[in-house]
Amino acid sequence: DLAIALAMTDVKGDRSLRPSKQKPHQDYYLKIVEEKTSGIVVRGAKTHISDSPVSNELLVMPSRAMQEDDRDYAVCFAIPVNTKGITLICTEADTKEPGNYFDYPISSSVYINDALVIFDDVFVPYERIFMQKEWPFSGDAAYMFGNFHRLSAETYKAVELEILVGAAVLMARYNGLERISHIQDKLAWLVQYCEAIEILGRSACEHCVSEPELDLVYPNPMIANIAKLYFADNWHQATKYVQDIAGGIVATVPSAKDFLNPETHSILEKYFGGKSGIPTEHRLKIIKLIKDLTSTYQDVLAIHAEGSLAAQKLSIFSLADFERYEAAAKRAARIDDGTTHPLYSQLPEFPQRILE
Amino acid sequence: DLAIALAMTDVKGDRSLRPSKQKPHQDYYLKIVEEKTSGIVVRGAKTHISDSPVSNELLVMPSRAMQEDDRDYAVCFAIPVNTKGITLICTEADTKEPGNYFDYPISSSVYINDALVIFDDVFVPYERIFMQKEWPFSGDAAYMFGNFHRLSAETYKAVELEILVGAAVLMARYNGLERISHIQDKLAWLVQYCEAIEILGRSACEHCVSEPELDLVYPNPMIANIAKLYFADNWHQATKYVQDIAGGIVATVPSAKDFLNPETHSILEKYFGGKSGIPTEHRLKIIKLIKDLTSTYQDVLAIHAEGSLAAQKLSIFSLADFERYEAAAKRAARIDDGTTHPLYSQLPEFPQRILE
Amino acid sequence: DLAIALAMTDVKGDRSLRPSKQKPHQDYYLKIVEEKTSGIVVRGAKTHISDSPVSNELLVMPSRAMQEDDRDYAVCFAIPVNTKGITLICTEADTKEPGNYFDYPISSSVYINDALVIFDDVFVPYERIFMQKEWPFSGDAAYMFGNFHRLSAETYKAVELEILVGAAVLMARYNGLERISHIQDKLAWLVQYCEAIEILGRSACEHCVSEPELDLVYPNPMIANIAKLYFADNWHQATKYVQDIAGGIVATVPSAKDFLNPETHSILEKYFGGKSGIPTEHRLKIIKLIKDLTSTYQDVLAIHAEGSLAAQKLSIFSLADFERYEAAAKRAARIDDGTTHPLYSQLPEFPQRILE
Amino acid sequence: DLAIALAMTDVKGDRSLRPSKQKPHQDYYLKIVEEKTSGIVVRGAKTHISDSPVSNELLVMPSRAMQEDDRDYAVCFAIPVNTKGITLICTEADTKEPGNYFDYPISSSVYINDALVIFDDVFVPYERIFMQKEWPFSGDAAYMFGNFHRLSAETYKAVELEILVGAAVLMARYNGLERISHIQDKLAWLVQYCEAIEILGRSACEHCVSEPELDLVYPNPMIANIAKLYFADNWHQATKYVQDIAGGIVATVPSAKDFLNPETHSILEKYFGGKSGIPTEHRLKIIKLIKDLTSTYQDVLAIHAEGSLAAQKLSIFSLADFERYEAAAKRAARIDDGTTHPLYSQLPEFPQRILE
Numbered sequence A, B, C, D: 001d002l003a004i005a006l007a008m009t010d011v012k013g014d015r016s017l018r019p020s021k022q023k024p025h026q027d028y029y030l031k032i033v034e035e036k037t038s039g040i041v042v043r044g045a046k047t048h049i050s051d052s053p054v055s056n057e058l059l060v061m062p063s064r065a066m067q068e069d070d071r072d073y074a075v076c077f078a079i080p081v082n083t084k085g086i087t088l089i090c091t092e093a094d095t096k097e098p099g100n101y102f103d104y105p106i107s108s109s110v111y112i113n114d115a116l117v118i119f120d121d122v123f124v125p126y127e128r129i130f131m132q133k134e135w136p137f138s139g140d141a142a143y144m145f146g147n148f149h150r151l152s153a154e155t156y157k158a159v160e161l162e163i164l165v166g167a168a169v170l171m172a173r174y175n176g177l178e179r180i181s182h183i184q185d186k187l188a189w190l191v192q193y194c195e196a197i198e199i200l201g202r203s204a205c206e207h208c209v210s211e212p213e214l215d216l217v218y219p220n221p222m223i224a225n226i227a228k229l230y231f232a233d234n235w236h237q238a239t240k241y242v243q244d245i246a247g248g249i250v251a252t253v254p255s256a257k258d259f260l261n262p263e264t265h266s267i268l269e270k271y272f273g274g275k276s277g278i279p280t281e282h283r284l285k286i287i288k289l290i291k292d293l294t295s296t297y298q299d300v301l302a303i304h305a306e307g308s309l310a311a312q313k314l315s316i317f318s319l320a321d322f323e324r325y326e327a328a329a330k331r332a333a334r335i336d337d338g339t340t341h342p343l344y345s346q347l348p349e350f351p352q353r354i355l356e
């Protein structure tokens, strides 16, 4: 099977400057440096490119709308990862000990490997180019990618949240806390958070948008953005609740090496027990799971992967049907400014009026 | 057309005591005081009963699960509002001036009239009784009512939120604020809040539950509860944003009488203007709309009508599929406690293991 | 005794335009329209001016920093309220029934009367002028006023919060809820909110700033702004908790007229009782108090009076000792960029270093 | 110099059971197992004991109030760490690479080493015992310890927050974001958070409580608890803001080994640059600092060390002067229930009254 990595995000340098205005060099966004008869030569670097070291192809596209003087940056193509001139610098793995699934159940199992992908004057043949300096379409491409990408987030996030909620409820049970009112409150909140992501993500598919002339169907952009924002905006609240339920031991738990060491095993077996009947090993494994699931890596993945919080808010703002909202408010406030709306007509006159 | 009001909520007296344990009297929950050959006699009071004074019939049902010694309180029936022995004491209307739609666009248009309905030894004939002391079913009835009632909330709330968002965006436009970053941020949040309620409410219908043997179809309980909780839990955040955008004038705006008074009209016309081109009257009407929409009445309606926040959390907690979450967490943490789950099987052995 | 009202806030028209750029007229900020030998003539309107109708004097000052072409707007003076050319248009009172302290315990007792004060070419003699077109000082004046004004907020807010917390705890007791875990949780939060405002406000005085050359002592600007922001930013959370504890009756409570009416008194006495031993009248009075304390007026007062949330954040941002924070971070990260700081010196070399 | 570690927290087993009711053994709380003529023998384990492996002495005390049948658990003493029968099992260090201050600036510098301390039938001579089965005083000891401990939190947390705010502001500057409105908003919030902890902690000292008969002075319990709660309750919000400002690179940054490797240095130097003029090394160091500062360890330290959120809320609830709040509310609501209060007397009669 072939795998493809999506290389959109540029390194960006100074965030207040457009691609062509960057200093001291203008390679902070990937760009075309030469146009040849058989193809183009590109330079720049894409960053945080998930799974790129284990993919066959890179799909490279612009990360933002461009203006005319940024036209060299409006470029989109697909290329094998092992093309000459491409270098990958890998993210440091989050686990401290590959293969140790007791202490690092998540980070030893899953290494997304979001690499920095450098294009050092890479040649791209014409048949692999989708966009070449058509700068007015750059924003559309980035935006349409977002529609799919937000949803892809929801699919894996919903599962991640099932694990997180499961860890919280098991920890509560293992510690004998499952009937405590404030714990149930927090678990209920976690459940609604997990389920809401699932419901909203599914709804983005059920209410997908189709553009028949283009033979294109895509997730409902408003719903997909709301789902992603809801997930990302509440992640830190969720980890706070889970860590609160789990107790200080998430910070201070010793290594599995101590637990499995015959000299210390029985002590830890005895003292790290929870509710009677629960094996200490299970309790420790859930503690380790919580530690791994609420790491900096997971936090930043939650906020930034598939677009930062600001990106979702911007999309929601620009997709908003403000005319409908305004018509609703004008009707309620009895403002007649000559505008009409199919859903919200003016209210009929009421029997009495103060204005007369 | 006939209208029916739903009378579920009891006055409840001391919230820490069950119906039959209340002091100094045991009429804080509606109960059967006599059983006759042709029917029953009931006593008690239902409170906050929306639209009851303008309805034909009352559908009366228990507001909670009952235990055996509360069996007299397990009663459900329908009865005309003008039956002998029924007294209604109406809620004070929220508007200061009925008919004044300028100053009170919402509260002068809509008066839900949630009355206290007193049953002073009211006779209910047998053919109108649905439950009579079958106390074990009392909780089911209350719970099933909740399923429909949460959804009914979402239907009118979604519209109310369109008005609220519309008021916010119009105020921003009228004040020349629509391009300010923090205002757009707040508007984006308000849009997602409004749309999320619509999406979730709709999803509760699309994923309704049907019980074929009972010929019964009802809104998905988990989704309906999540939608209602999301609405209620965020209402105060929403009004805060809207009031923040609108400015201090929501508190200090003079009466329409001053605006419409020929002596003062031109002064107010001049100084209460906003962005050039917007009639002052429109700006004032939106200010009044915001004032009316963010009243104490609306706040409490948001939190308590269709069940308090705690009621939704309780429902979500009791509906939660904890087994699924636990299975997901156990799989991720590699805990094998002998349980199995159709969705989450144990992870296969990885090549290396620390435990050996 | 003489009373003085502080007239700073201008009506402002289009918030995106500076005073001299407003359209269609340039009177949205108070300005000097004529300079005579014995004084000046001013035109414009100050809005939300608390207690102005019951004050002797108005202290008028600019509401923002000015640029050179706004110099006519840089004006500060004191003037009797009954000066020729001054008109006051009063805010609508919040109470529905002046004198009815049962139903409107707050709004019938306290009517701040934040009027619109119009200056229709008012003459101000020279001896009453403090600033006349010295535009570079306009921002300083507004800022220094803020220092005192934020603190004045905390003084009355701390007391208001004692009433709010008291209402919540009484309602909990009257309803038999005082031992319920989630109620105690909310009460604890309310207590810390109330006390934090008191502590921070007091600390702003204890750590006041004195400028001996100017013979000037003023509240600590950073602390006063933090206190005001903490208050304003959390008010809606507080009212949500109080309304949640109190129940739906805050929305649906009938008028005192029904309670005091001999025909209906006994019914309400019986059914609106709470915990045994608490007079129904006391319970109803607390319900009315909560209704009045969580009104739109109080919400907007909380957010906007003494400057909007954005104003506090701006002040905090501009007062922040970023050099200290940066020095702390550089030390921790071992960044040596040549800067030094009295508090945070570079860390000494550690025994081992990876860089070598 | 001698160092002492404070060993209060027990391992606790099943959180729903008191010490003497635990199953399958009753050693989840440290207890006296034998009383001899010259001293006592204790068994149990204290957990999360910061710095215990590098201290000379342990001060051991009960972690909760005890009831009569838990009297064996009411024990307090000091003992050298290297006493016979004491075993320490250390927390796993958070750093992946001791000595690597580039990648792990915090976790390689600071290793609190919160060990599990096991007492396997340890003999404690009488002269080192402060409490022996005086169970009614157990709660007081735990509570008084909290007063000092909450404050000790604020002292180091205030500094930690200076580092955190500094990292955020440097990252904003390094990325060219310092003039962006939403970034300034977040920085302002972070500044107030940092300063509020400092102000509140200082105020707890300035308003300390002294009990002259006991020759005892201690931090103001209400203020110290509010400060700790404010810190802990907002930590996750703070890390969310900092991670949001910093961007996805906090998750995906490569190791310093790649940056310092001559083969890859120049690529990373070029592409990981930010605003022109900022050395890439400085930018990378701040990224690493943020990664280290927002780790699971720091999260859990924030929430649980010096007592969980619930502990602070409980303290605040039990310290609250509810009589004062109630008196304020009764006065405002005009409730006369016969109680009096030195601060809040009944309001005088107003001219008009509805009740007559």
Ligand SMILES: Cc1cc2nc3c(=O)[nH]c(=O)nc-3n(C[C@H](O)[C@H](O)[C@H](O)COP(=O)(O)OP(=O)(O)OC[C@H]3O[C@@H](n4cnc5c(N)ncnc54)[C@H](O)[C@@H]3O)c2cc1C
Pocket (backbone or CB within 6 Å): A006, A007, A008, A009, A010, A011, A012, A015, A016, A047, A048, A049, A050, A051, A114, A300, A301, A304, A305, A306, A307, A308, A310, A311, D175, D177, D180, D244, D245, D246, D247, D248, D249, D251, D252
């Ligand atoms: C784990 C992980 C995996 C990822 N996988 C992929 C992938 O496979 N493919 C891919 O293409 N991308 C991927 N991404 C990248 C992701 O889309 C970006 O992280 C995200 O878009 C944010 O960009 P950034 O990291 O450059 O942060 P920045 O853009 O630097 O954002 C930091 C902060 O600055 C603000 N900001 C930045 N610029 C401006 C501006 N001009 N005006 C106002 N505010 C501004 C942002 O709102 C944010 O608050 C991944 C990211 C992560 C963390």
Ligand SMILES: Cc1cc2nc3c(=O)[nH]c(=O)nc-3n(C[C@H](O)[C@H](O)[C@H](O)COP(=O)(O)OP(=O)(O)OC[C@H]3O[C@@H](n4cnc5c(N)ncnc54)[C@H](O)[C@@H]3O)c2cc1C
Pocket (backbone or CB within 6 Å): B006, B007, B008, B009, B010, B011, B012, B015, B016, B047, B048, B049, B050, B051, B114, B300, B301, B304, B305, B306, B307, B308, B310, B311, C175, C177, C180, C244, C245, C246, C247, C248, C249, C251, C252
């Ligand atoms: C505007 C409006 C319209 C309404 N319309 C209708 C209607 O048409 N028909 C109808 O039947 N009902 C109606 N209701 C009633 C609504 O369902 C109730 O308000 C809601 O269920 C809360 O009940 P309550 O008002 O008695 O508050 P309470 O039950 O007193 O709740 C107050 C607080 O106490 C807590 N609490 C109460 N008891 C306990 C306990 N035992 N343990 C722990 N915590 C507890 C709650 O969680 C809450 O925080 C309406 C309410 C409003 C506000």
Ligand SMILES: Cc1cc2nc3c(=O)[nH]c(=O)nc-3n(C[C@H](O)[C@H](O)[C@H](O)COP(=O)(O)OP(=O)(O)OC[C@H]3O[C@@H](n4cnc5c(N)ncnc54)[C@H](O)[C@@H]3O)c2cc1C
Pocket (backbone or CB within 6 Å): B175, B177, B180, B244, B245, B246, B247, B248, B249, B251, B252, C006, C007, C008, C009, C010, C011, C012, C015, C016, C047, C048, C049, C050, C051, C114, C300, C301, C304, C305, C306, C307, C308, C310, C311
């Ligand atoms: C009850 C009450 C009593 C008061 N008493 C007094 C008094 O005695 N004396 C007195 O002088 N004042 C008084 N005020 C006025 C108070 O200081 C102002 O309400 C406050 O400064 C906000 O100004 P505004 O009401 O004009 O709102 P606006 O300035 O219109 O603010 C509305 C929103 O727009 C935003 N905004 C506005 N302009 C900009 C901009 N250029 N860029 C970005 N965002 C912007 C704000 O951040 C806010 O979110 C009182 C206000 C109230 C509510």
Ligand SMILES: Cc1cc2nc3c(=O)[nH]c(=O)nc-3n(C[C@H](O)[C@H](O)[C@H](O)COP(=O)(O)OP(=O)(O)OC[C@H]3O[C@@H](n4cnc5c(N)ncnc54)[C@H](O)[C@@H]3O)c2cc1C
Pocket (backbone or CB within 6 Å): A175, A177, A180, A244, A245, A246, A247, A248, A249, A251, A252, D006, D007, D008, D009, D010, D011, D012, D015, D016, D047, D048, D049, D050, D051, D114, D300, D301, D304, D305, D306, D307, D308, D310, D311
């Ligand atoms: C990094 C670190 C350093 C520390 N250093 C020290 C130290 O030097 N000395 C020392 O003595 N201690 C120290 N502590 C311990 C700290 O005081 C505890 O972590 C804290 O009191 C919480 O206890 P716990 O970890 O056992 O969590 P738990 O008590 O298990 O709490 C977990 C959750 O369960 C809830 N809960 C628990 N029991 C109940 C109950 N009966 N009813 C209702 N809810 C309940 C809590 O509210 C919380 O939400 C340290 C902790 C950490 C994380």
